[in-house]
Amino acid sequence: MLIKKNNELSENEVTDFSVYHNRRKFMKTAAGIGIAAVSGMPIIEASAKTVSPYSTDEKLTDYKDITTYCNFYEFGTGKEDPAKNAHTLVTSPWDVIVEGECEKPGKYNLEDLLKPVSVEERIYRFRCVEGWSMVIPWMGFPLADLIKRMQPTSKAKYVYFETLHDPKQMPGQRRAVLDWPYVEGLRMDEAMNPLTLMGTGIYGKDLLNQNGAPLRLVVPWKYGFKSIKSIAKIRFSETQPVNSWQKANENEYGFFSNVNPDVSHPRWSQRRERRIGEFRKIKTQLFNGYGEQVASLYAGMDLKKNF
Amino acid sequence: MKISENKFSRILRPSLFALLLLPAIYYAWGVWQDSLGANPLEAVIRGLGDWGLRVLLLTLAISPLRRLFNWPQLLRLRRMVGLYAYFYVVLHLFGYLWFDHFFDWEEIWFDILERPFITVGMVAVILLTPLAVTSTNGMIKRLGKKWKKLHMLIYPISMLGVLHFWWMVKLDITEPVIYAVILAILLGERLFNKFSK
Numbered sequence: 001m002l003i004k005k006n007n008e009l010s011e012n013e014v015t016d017f018s019v020y021h022n023r024r025k026f027m028k029t030a031a032g033i034g035i036a037a038v039s040g041m042p043i044i045e046a047s048a049k050t051v052s053p054y055s056t057d058e059k060l061t062d063y064k065d066i067t068t069y070c071n072f073y074e075f076g077t078g079k080e081d082p083a084k085n086a087h088t089l090v091t092s093p094w095d096v097i098v099e100g101e102c103e104k105p106g107k108y109n110l111e112d113l114l115k116p117v118s119v120e121e122r123i124y125r126f127r128c129v130e131g132w133s134m135v136i137p138w139m140g141f142p143l144a145d146l147i148k149r150m151q152p153t154s155k156a157k158y159v160y161f162e163t164l165h166d167p168k169q170m171p172g173q174r175r176a177v178l179d180w181p182y183v184e185g186l187r188m189d190e191a192m193n194p195l196t197l198m199g200t201g202i203y204g205k206d207l208l209n210q211n212g213a214p215l216r217l218v219v220p221w222k223y224g225f226k227s228i229k230s231i232a233k234i235r236f237s238e239t240q241p242v243n244s245w246q247k248a249n250e251n252e253y254g255f256f257s258n259v260n261p262d263v264s265h266p267r268w269s270q271r272r273e274r275r276i277g278e279f280r281k282i283k284t285q286l287f288n289g290y291g292e293q294v295a296s297l298y299a300g301m302d303l304k305k306n307f
Numbered sequence: 308m309k310i311s312e313n314k315f316s317r318i319l320r321p322s323l324f325a326l327l328l329l330p331a332i333y334y335a336w337g338v339w340q341d342s343l344g345a346n347p348l349e350a351v352i353r354g355l356g357d358w359g360l361r362v363l364l365l366t367l368a369i370s371p372l373r374r375l376f377n378w379p380q381l382l383r384l385r386r387m388v389g390l391y392a393y394f395y396v397v398l399h400l401f402g403y404l405w406f407d408h409f410f411d412w413e414e415i416w417f418d419i420l421e422r423p424f425i426t427v428g429m430v431a432v433i434l435l436t437p438l439a440v441t442s443t444n445g446m447i448k449r450l451g452k453k454w455k456k457l458h459m460l461i462y463p464i465s466m467l468g469v470l471h472f473w474w475m476v477k478l479d480i481t482e483p484v485i486y487a488v489i490l491a492i493l494l495g496e497r498l499f500n501k502f503s504k
Contacts (some may be wrong), residue, residue: 276345
C-alpha cells in the first residue's frame with residue numbers, strides 16, 4: 001500500500017461517505033450481537049486513512065442528525081427549519097471578499113481559494129451553547145493557511161467573518177431576529193491556532209447548505225455559534241468585532257464564548273451536555289476538552305468576565 | 308345554546324377526553340418509533356410543556372366561550388380540561404427532572420435558583436397542584452366559598468406559564484407572544500364582563 005504524506009491527501013482520497021456509513025451501520029449491528037471486536041477489524045482496516053492527531057476517536061454523531069438538527073437562523077429559527085429551507089441557497093459560484101489589514105485583499109472565487117489547500121479530515125467535538133453536542137467528522141483546512149496567503153499586516157489583530165446577506169436566498173433574513181448579516185470574529189492567535197478549521201465538508205462529502213455550505217468556520221473549543229456558516233466576507237481588523245449574538249444580547253453571549261462548564265448561562269446550565277444520539281448527559285469539559293491546545297491563549301485572563 | 312344531555316355526556320365529553328389525550332399518545336409513539344428528530348428527549352419536554360400551556364389556556368377559554376355562545380353546559384367540561392392541563396404540566400416537569408437532570412437534586416436546586424424561567428415554571432406548577440387536588444366534588448363542597456377564591460389562582464398561574472415560555476426562548480419570541488395575546492384576550496374578556504355589568 002502506498003503511504004501518502006498528509007499534505008498530499010485530497011478530498012476524494014479520504015474515506016468516502018458510503019464506506020463511513022457502512023462502517024457505522026456495520027458496527028452498530030455487530031455491537032448488537034456482540035462480535036464487534038472480532039469481525040469489526042477488517043472493516044476498519046478497509047477504511048484506514050491518515051488520522052489527524054487533532055481528531056477524537058469518540059463515536060461519531062449520525063450524518064442524519066448532523067444534517068437535520070441545526071441552528072442557522074438565516075433559514076428559520078427552528079432546529080429542523082434549515083434542512084427544509086436551505087435549498088434556496090446557491091453555493092456555486094461563490095465569492096469570498098477579503099479586505100482590511102492585509103496585503104492581498106480582493107474578491108476571490110471559492111475554487112481559486114481552495115486550489116492550493118489540501119483538505120483533510122478532522123473529527124471534532126461540537127458543543128452548542130444550548131447544551132447539546134455532537135462529534136463531527138469535518139473536512140477542511142487550517143484557517144491559518146488561508147490567513148498566511150492573505151498576508152495580514154501588523155495592524156491585523158482580529159479576523160472578522162460575515163455570512164452571505166441575501167434575503168432571497170436566505171428567507172430567514174426577511175425577519176429581523178438578528179441584525180443581518182451574521183458576523184463573527186476571532187482574535188488573530190485564535191484564528192492561527194492549528195485547531196481552527198475552514199470547513200468544506202462532513203463525512204467526506206461537501207457541506208450541505210444547512211451546515212454552512214460552501215465554506216464555514218469550525219472552532220471546536222468555542223460554542224457552536226462562533227463557527228460562522230456560509231462565509232462571504234473576511235476582514236482583517238485592528239479592533240475587536242462585535243459578533244451577532246453579543247450584539248443581540250451582550251449579557252448572555254460574549255466575544256470569546258469558550259466552552260466553559262463553570263460559566264453559567266441564564267437559560268442553560270453549561271455543566272453538562274446532551275450528546276445527540278445518547279440518553280444520559282455527559283460532563284462538559286473546559287475548552288470542550290481542547291485545553292491542551294488552546295488554554296495558553298487565555299493565560300491570565302478572567303474567563304468569567306471574558307465569557 | 309344547548310345540546311341534549313345524551314349528546315353531551317355520550318359524545319361531546321368523551322370526544323374531548325380522547326382529543327386531549329392525543330398529544331400524550333403522539334409523544335409516547337414518537338419515543339417508541341424514534342420519530343422525534345435528533346434530540347427526542349428535548350422534543351418530548353418541550354412538546355409536553357407546549358401542551359400544558361395550551362390546555363391551560365383552553366381551560367381559561369371555557370367561561371368566555373360559555374358566555375359567547377350562551378352555553379352553560381360548557382362549564383361541566385372545565386374540570387376535565389383543567390385536570391388535563393395539570394396532567395401535561397406534571398409530565399413536562401417529570402420530563403425535565405428526569406431527562407434534563409436525571410434527578411440530580413442539587414443540580415435541579417441550582418437550576419431553580421439561577422434560571423428565572425425555571426423559577427417561575429416551578430412556582431406555577433406548585434401553585435397548580437392545590438387546584439388539581441381540590442377539583443373533586445367533595446372538596447368543592449367542603450371549601451364552599453373559599454374554593455372559588457382558591458381557584459382564582461389560575462390567573463397568576465397562567466401568567467407565570469406564559470412568562471416561563473417567554474424567558475426560556477433565546478431570541479425568537481413569536482410563539483410566546485402568541486400565547487401572551489391569547490391570555491390577554493381571555494383575561495380581558497373577564498374584566499370587560501365584570502365591569503360592563
